[in-house]
Amino acid sequence: xxxxxxxxxxxxxxxxxxxxxxxxIGLLCAIAIPSFxxxxxxxxxxxxMNDLRIVYDAINMYAMEYGDYPAGFAQxxxxxxxxxxxxxxxxxxxxxxLGGGWWYFSFLRWDPASSSLKRCVLVLVDxxxxxxxxxxxxxxxxxxxxxxxxDDGNLSRGRFKFIGGQMQYSxxxxxx
Numbered sequence: 001x002x003x004x005x006x007x008x009x010x011x012x013x014x015x016x017x018x019x020x021x022x023x024x025i026g027l028l029c030a031i032a033i034p035s036f037x038x039x040x041x042x043x044x045x046x047x048x049m050n051d052l053r054i055v056y057d058a059i060n061m062y063a064m065e066y067g068d069y070p071a072g073f074a075q076x077x078x079x080x081x082x083x084x085x086x087x088x089x090x091x092x093x094x095x096x097x098l099g100g101g102w103w104y105f106s107f108l109r110w111d112p113a114s115s116s117l118k119r120c121v122l123v124l125v126d127x128x129x130x131x132x133x134x135x136x137x138x139x140x141x142x143x144x145x146x147x148x149x150x151d152d153g154n155l156s157r158g159r160f161k162f163i164g165g166q167m168q169y170s171x172x173x174x175x176x
Contacts, residue, residue, distance in 0.1 A: 011149075012078070048099035048125075048138075049146050052160075052169055055123050058086030059171045069119040069172060074104045098138035100167075102124045121171040143167055 062083045063069045068152050070082030079092040083104075103124035111118040140155070143162060147153055150169075151160040159170045 018039075044097045044138075044144050045142050049149055050152060051091075051097060052123070052146070054086065054120065055092075056169070056171055058083045059121055059123075061086050066151070069106055069121045071106050071119070073106065080104045099124070100144060103166075123169045123171060125167040125169075157159050 051149060059069060070080065071081060072082065074080035074092075095101060103122075105122045105124070107120055108117045109120040110116075140162075144153070144155060147155055147158070147160045152158040155162040161168055
């Protein structure tokens with residue numbers, strides 16, 4: 001009888017013990033992975049909001065310094081020259097945190113409030129694969145979370161909106 005006890009002590013773990021451990025590890029993974037995925041997506045949304053704020057502030061700092069918004073246009077492959085010195089925190093030539101590329105447009109538009117032409121500035125996150133940057137991978141709900149923080153919570157109106165396959169962020173105060 002002592003020989004059976006000695007052999008059993010040397011045998012190691014039983015199959016049942018191993019299965020219990022594997023089950024516990026699987027349960028912990030099932031709990032942790034969705035939480036990690038949500039945390040990662042929240043981080044990407046916050047990064048995108050931060051980048052939009054940096055671009056917005058850079059363009060408005062230029063306007064305060066020079067009296068008007070910078071003219072021109074730039075695709076994500078090149079930083080907009082007039083505001084390049086103000087864009088230190090945003091990676092203009094890289095894909096955005098939610099995919100897609102940056103675009104910058106500046107043009108004159110009639111402002112009914114002042115009855116004059118005003119320079120308008122749009123910053124776009126394009127859904128089209130220009131310059132090999134890639135298309136945005138974010139769901140509409142992610143863009144809506146950004147709109148809730150930066151604008152009015154409606155993607156069809158306001159400063160931040162979805163039009164023609166592009167996320168548009170209006171930097172100026174001209175009424176649209």
